[in-house]
Amino acid sequence: MNKFKIGIDIGGTKIAYGLFNDKKEIVYRHRASTDPTTTIEKFVRDTVNDIEFILKENQLTKEHLQGIGMGFPSYVDFEQGLVVFTSNMINLNHFYARDTFQEYFPNSQILVDNDTNLAAIAEHRYGAGxxxxxxxxxxxxxxxxxxxxxxxxxxxxxxxxxxxxxxxxxxxxxxxxxxxxxxxxxxxxxxxxxxxxxxxxxxxxxxxxxxxxxxxxxxxxxxxxxxxxxxxxxxxxxxxxxxxxxxxxxxxxxxxxxxxxxxxxxxxxxxxxxxxxxxxxxxxxxxxxxxxxxxxxxxxxxxxxxxxxxxxxxxxxx
Missing domain, CATH: 3.30.420.40 (ATPase, nucleotide binding domain)
Known part of the structure; x- marks a missing residue:
């Protein structure tokens, strides 16, 4: 079974999703608008729905999903998978994002980090850095x-x-x-x-x-x-x-x-x-x-x- 990964970039105005195959190629993109007033419950529900939509559009199931990486525009405690605070999405403070999404995707690796850390990693491996x-x-x-x-x-x-x-x-x-x-x-x-x-x-x-x-x-x-x-x-x-x-x-x-x-x-x-x-x-x-x-x-x-x-x-x- 091919293993796929999803990368999620949560920005101040939009949320970008990318479905990657086992060769690290982007095979599908999806985008949603950011709601700056969203609650933790609504954010989780909307994100899970988006992920399930992406899987369905590509004839995949949760068993095909090896991992989900998420970047938040936030102060993130990486070791705990905790969104400490987000100045542009003020209701996502003290949000244990990794553990929460792990409940919905128990067989996938879930990791959460600050979005600029992820951008730095990407630019270091493939871009200007x-x-x-x-x-x-x-x-x-x-x-x-x-x-x-x-x-x-x-x-x-x-x-x-x-x-x-x-x-x-x-x-x-x-x-x-x-x-x-x-x-x-x-x-x-x-x-x-x-x-x-x-x-x-x-x-x-x-x-x-x-x-x-x-x-x-x-x-x-x-x-x-x-x-x-x-x-x-x-x-x-x-x-x-x-x-x-x-x-x-x-x-x-x-x-x-x-x-x-x-x-x-x-x-x-x-x-x-x-x-x-x-x-x-x-x-x-x-x-x-x-x-x-x-x-x-x-x-x-x-x-x-x-x-x-x-x-x-x-x-x-x-």
Whole structure:
């Protein structure tokens, strides 16, 4: 009997599923929307239904399923399979995901990790981090998180939470409150979910921008895609917001550089769609703070596209 594996990448806006055969080839993809208000019970029910749908669509049964790897946008205790907290899905806190899904799929290996750890593993084995001994992978998306590859292995820390770097606090007296329940973390200044709030605040205070026209005056509908489109049209507010993101992520890279002295920083996630304009701003900000001018860093875009999460989830099962 052929053995199949499923990789699940749970993001802030979507959940991606990939069915892999025993040659590690993706043979089927499925996607669902993320409900940020979902409860543990509903999340489990919906995920189990999606997995069963994938099996049925491919004429498979649970007996064909060797393993399920899951990546959460969360602080995850890998050893316990525990989702400690999730800033963008606040009702999934203290969720023993591995043991819960093991009850539904008792003959399959179930492993749960932070989504950026999985992306780092995937990029290390197949993408922009291949052949690198050390690097930092950072997801710039709805949230900000990182995965540390140190001496060719993922580093999780003593409690599994290494890489929750978006919640490092840089100015607790300023910034919008994040889902981590603090003000002034990197996410509060530069993540996709928070930068739109900064834009909305500017517009409410009378700032002129074509972004307001794009959403018909409904500022709650603003997304990072509106920011990107406005930037390409030379909108001053959009340029200011991209400057803000670049400044804080450059500062973030500098702090990581001073802590770990890595020379390679790989970026993935939806915000990377800004391309070189964003990377140039990150580099400029880093250069402003870095006085070790002979120590060069490399900023790289992730290479695995939208599949990095499901690839990393399946690699976790090896």
């Amino acid at each position: 291949k052949n690198l001994k050390n690097f930092l992978y950072t997801a710039l998306s709805t949230g900000i998180g990182s995965g540390f590859i140190i001496n060719n292995d993922i580093f999780r820390g003593d409690y599994g939470g290494a890489g929750e770097s978006g919640h490092m606090i840089i100015n607790p007296e300023k910034g919008i409150q994040c889902g981590c329940e603090n003000n002034g973390c990197f996410m509060s200044f530069a993540s996709g979910s928070m930068i739109v709030k900064h834009i909305a605040n500017e517009l409410r205070n009378g700032r002129q921008s074509i972004i307001a026209e794009m959403v018909g005056g409904d500022f709650e509908k603003i997304t990072a895609e509106h920011l990107n489109l406005a930037f390409t049209q030379g909108d001053p507010l959009a340029e200011q917001m991209l400057d803000q993101i670049g400044y804080y992520i450059g500062l973030y890279v500098y702090n990581m550089f001073m802590s770990l002295n890595f020379n390679t920083y790989i970026f993935g996630g939806g915000m990377v769609n800004f391309g070189e304009p964003l990377l140039e701003r990150i580099q400029k900000s880093f250069d402003h703070f870095n006085h070790q001018k002979d120590q060069i860093i490399h900023l790289k875009k992730a290479e695995l596209g939208n599949d990095f999460g499901i690839i990393g989830a399946v690699e976790l099962l090896d």
